[in-house]
Structure formats: C-alpha cells, structure tokens
Amino acid sequence: MALVAPAAPRTPAPISPDELERIRAPFRQATLLPARAYHDQAVYDWEVEEIFLRDWIAVGRAEEVPEPGSFVLRELFGENVILVRGRDGVIRAFYNVCRHRGTAVEERECGRAVRFQCPYHAWIYDLDGHLVRAKHTEDLEDFTFEGFGLAGIRCEVWGGFVFLCFAGEDLTPPLREYLGDWFDHHAGFGRDMSTLARAARLTYDVGANWKIVAENYSECYHCPPVHKLLNRLTPYDLGEDFLAEGPWKGGWMPFAEGCETMSISGTLDGRPLLYARDVNEARRIYYYILWPNLIVSVHPDYVLTHQAWPDGPDRSTVHCDLYVEADRMGAIDVSGAVEFWDLTNREDYHVVEMQQRGTRSRSWIAGRYSNQEASVHAFDIMVADRYANDGSHTVRGWRTETASDRRLVTRILGPGQQQPD
Ligand code: FES
Ligand SMILES: [Fe+2]
Known part of the structure; x- marks a missing residue:
C-alpha cells in the first residue's frame, strides 16, 4: 500500500522524539505511552486538532x-x-x-x-x-x-x-484510500454491515483518557482478574492478531468448549448466526479498532461497537452499541448480550479509571508491555505515528510464520517509503 505523505508540514505532538522512539521500538523492547499522553491538556488539544479534526x-x-x-x-x-x-x-x-x-x-x-x-x-x-x-x-x-x-x-x-x-483532501485522502486494507479485510469475510441496525445502546461517563479505553480493549491480559465471566467464555491467552497495513488493528479469540457467544448464558439464545462461513468462524469473536476510536467486535450473532469520545484529557463518553440484521430486529432478543456487555464494560471502566488516577502520579513512568499485549502496542504505534505527524508509518510484521509464535515486530518507514510485500 502506498504511503500517504501530508501535503504540508504538520506540527508534531508535544511528545519528545525519544519517547516516540521507545513506543515504536520492536515489541519486546518497547515502552508504553508516557503519562502526558493521558493527562496533558496540550497533548489533548493537539489530538483534537490533528487527529479528530483531521482523520476520518x-x-x-x-x-x-x-x-x-x-x-x-x-x-x-x-x-x-x-x-x-x-x-x-x-x-x-x-x-x-x-x-x-x-x-x-x-x-x-x-x-x-x-x-x-x-x-x-x-x-x-x-x-x-x-x-x-x-x-x-x-x-x-x-x-x-x-x-x-x-x-x-x-x-x-x-x-x-x-x-x-x-480536513480537505490536501491533508486527508478519500476514506477508502485512507483506510487501506480495512475494506478488503471485511469483504474477505463476507461482512456487509450496511444491513445492520442498532438494537441497543449503553452509555458510560468514564473518568479516563480515550486511549486508555482503547488500550484496555486491546488485551485480555486483564481478563482473569477483572472479567470472571468473560474469561470463562473466551480463554484470555488464545487467538491471533491480524497483520494490518491500514490504520486499524484486530484479531480473534476462540470460544471455550460449550460456549457460543458473549452473553450472560454464553449461548446464542436463539439468535441466528451473522457472517460465519464455517464452524471455525462461528466459534470466534473478532476484535478490531479502526483508528482513531471505532471499536468493532464481530460476534457470531451480533456486532458490537464501542466509541470513546474524549471530553478532555481525563474523561470520555463511551457509547456501546449492539447491532443485528435490521430486517430481523423485532424477532431477536439481545437482552442476554446487553446484560453481559454492561457487566463487562463496568468491570473495565472501573480499572481504567483507577489507571487514569495512578498514571497521574509523579512517580509513574511509562511501563512495559507483557507478552500478552502486542495488540496494545499495535494501537500505541498508531498513536505514536500520528504524534510524529510526519507521514512516517511503523510497519507491524510477524516475527515468525508459525501460528503459535506470532509476535509483532516493528520497523519505521520514512515519508514516501513503501511497505515491503
Ligand atoms: S443569521 Fe441566519 S439569516 Fe441572519
Ligand atoms: Fe476488559
């Protein structure tokens, strides 16, 4: 995919080149975003101007x-x-x-x-x-x-x-070009989300930065201590990540034996399957973040989105929407799924608010990623690339080709350089 260089020099975020380099280092060496990324008004103001008012x-x-x-x-x-x-x-x-x-x-x-x-x-x-x-x-x-x-x-x-x-086309290209392989990825799974309609919405006022909400969504390292029920449905350490080229990241997790979907009962409760083309796809949940803040979870029987809308550096309004096929809306009972996600969201937002508070301490310096958090790193790389704001694009690639040992590696490309095949 061709890289898109900005038409004019753009201002980098108030984050130092050293900090960006540490975030964009290979996964095993990298450090998390610095505390200022979650608390500093100047960083927040930059994000509004250069991300939310520039990107799709x-x-x-x-x-x-x-x-x-x-x-x-x-x-x-x-x-x-x-x-x-x-x-x-x-x-x-x-x-x-x-x-x-x-x-x-x-x-x-x-x-x-x-x-x-x-x-x-x-x-x-x-x-x-x-x-x-x-x-x-x-x-x-x-x-x-x-x-x-x-x-x-x-x-x-x-x-x-x-x-x-x-922004205009001089700064941001048309949607399809901008999002790159996001389109083909979903088309490859036969997903047409245009026929969906919202069956339920949950809204939360969360005392945490929008990126902390995204990072929380990006790993299941926290699932054993935080989500007793969710962790029974999808074992936290199983699944794979996709190798994305565009501004998105994603992966899938398999359901445990006897579980069919994310719901209070762990079963479909009569809801029909949506997109699964075979038994493997029917037994997986697919997780995505489309930059900057559209979180999409494709369940066997429904699509769930989360969007954290920043209300300042330390607050977000999160909408969690559940979608089913519009023409079956009246016949589908989503209450068990809504109850499950309300429980799960509240468990998540409790810990992310505690993280927001803790990272405000002068004692905290950016931590390290466990080997369960490659997908958090993938999100933070997108953040760091946008903070650099110079058109550079950190490529994520597999360290090995064996399914059991797929770990992310990173390499930084300068403006105008091409991603290798
Ligand atoms: S301000 Fe709208 S018509 Fe005068
Ligand atoms: Fe969680």
Whole structure:
C-alpha cells in the first residue's frame, strides 16, 4: 500500500522524539505511552486538532437518516454538525452555521426537513446546502447564492457507518484510500454491515483518557482478574492478531468448549448466526479498532461497537452499541448480550479509571508491555505515528510464520517509503 505523505508540514505532538522512539521500538523492547499522553491538556488539544479534526471519524449510522430530508445533529469537538440525507439519497454533512450572521440554522436534535431555514432572518438552505433564499440581498456587491451555501464537511459511508473528515483532501485522502486494507479485510469475510441496525445502546461517563479505553480493549491480559465471566467464555491467552497495513488493528479469540457467544448464558439464545462461513468462524469473536476510536467486535450473532469520545484529557463518553440484521430486529432478543456487555464494560471502566488516577502520579513512568499485549502496542504505534505527524508509518510484521509464535515486530518507514510485500 502506498504511503500517504501530508501535503504540508504538520506540527508534531508535544511528545519528545525519544519517547516516540521507545513506543515504536520492536515489541519486546518497547515502552508504553508516557503519562502526558493521558493527562496533558496540550497533548489533548493537539489530538483534537490533528487527529479528530483531521482523520476520518465514524459519527453515526446511515439508518439514522433513513429518508430524504431526515437529519440528525452531532456535537463534535465544539462543532455542531448537521447530517442530512438529500433528495438524491446521498448523506451530507454541514456545519450548523448560517452564512449570514452565524446563527445555528437547525435546533431540533433530529427530524425531517424540507429545507433548513435560519430562525434569525430566514435565509433558506436546500438539503444539499445551497442557499436558495436570502431576502434583501439582491443589490449586494460580490455576493452570489452559490458562494454562500452551508459550509460542508466531507462525508462518506462504509458498512452503514457514516464517516466525517473535517480536513480537505490536501491533508486527508478519500476514506477508502485512507483506510487501506480495512475494506478488503471485511469483504474477505463476507461482512456487509450496511444491513445492520442498532438494537441497543449503553452509555458510560468514564473518568479516563480515550486511549486508555482503547488500550484496555486491546488485551485480555486483564481478563482473569477483572472479567470472571468473560474469561470463562473466551480463554484470555488464545487467538491471533491480524497483520494490518491500514490504520486499524484486530484479531480473534476462540470460544471455550460449550460456549457460543458473549452473553450472560454464553449461548446464542436463539439468535441466528451473522457472517460465519464455517464452524471455525462461528466459534470466534473478532476484535478490531479502526483508528482513531471505532471499536468493532464481530460476534457470531451480533456486532458490537464501542466509541470513546474524549471530553478532555481525563474523561470520555463511551457509547456501546449492539447491532443485528435490521430486517430481523423485532424477532431477536439481545437482552442476554446487553446484560453481559454492561457487566463487562463496568468491570473495565472501573480499572481504567483507577489507571487514569495512578498514571497521574509523579512517580509513574511509562511501563512495559507483557507478552500478552502486542495488540496494545499495535494501537500505541498508531498513536505514536500520528504524534510524529510526519507521514512516517511503523510497519507491524510477524516475527515468525508459525501460528503459535506470532509476535509483532516493528520497523519505521520514512515519508514516501513503501511497505515491503
Ligand atoms: S443569521 Fe441566519 S439569516 Fe441572519
Ligand atoms: Fe476488559
């Protein structure tokens, strides 16, 4: 996959080159992110500008705006955004800001609109953002309706997930190019997530940095002490990681004998299988993080997502959503799965809040990865590469080809260098 070099020099994060080098070292030598990455306001501010307002982020689902004129508002990093489906069926995103004197043009959180009419002086915008009426502007100089439409935000859809990118193509390429082999990986498993719909949502106010939530998700080293039930369903030390080239990481874990899925009973409870093509796939749970904050867990019978939305360096709002096939929604009972994940999430967020508190101590220096945490390292490498912000891309590769001894190795490529075949 060709590397994408930024069009212009970009500011690195306030993390030292030495610290980045230690994170991006080969797995057995590497150290974790430094404490400032979890606590420092300057690092957080940099992440908002250079990650969340530059990279593609998943902000919703296409089925939230099912028909032409359907819209929802999203509050994202200080920006209020309208997601709306146009008369042509295309989902678009606009800043919710009138081009006259800056008033929000829509105040309902969701609904149907024929057009957006600003409540202040009644400028009217079409669903595709074009200004179509602005009284008493006919004698203005250097003014056209074409030049005063709602400001757009790049918007693309994959698998029913609506992605936004606040940056232009000079900084961030189109979604498919940007995400690389993420698309083909899921297509290879025959997964079409566009036909799913949300059956349940759990929301948590977590006193921890968004990256601590992601790191927690990335390992099961903590499962024996933290998750008594989960650890019975999927033994913590079994499974494999995928070798990703794009900005994602993932792997799978097998279910223990007699267990079929993640639920309070450990069984499917009548839920049909989703994507499994053979008995092996039906007996695995697949775990992914798509950079920066879309966590996707493909269960035999449902898809679960977690998204940690940062509310500052030390707080996150986490949405945990459970999806099933939309056309079977009414016939599927997901209560056992929801109960299981609520229990598991609470167990996780208890320890991540304790980690957030502990890492604030002046005594703490970045620790080391156990040999069960290669996937945490894989996430931290993505963080470090973005912190460097110079287009370099640390390649993860297998140390050996034997399934029982697949350990990650790393190598840093400079801007413009190609990943080896
Ligand atoms: S601020 Fe919107 S019409 Fe005046
Ligand atoms: Fe956990």
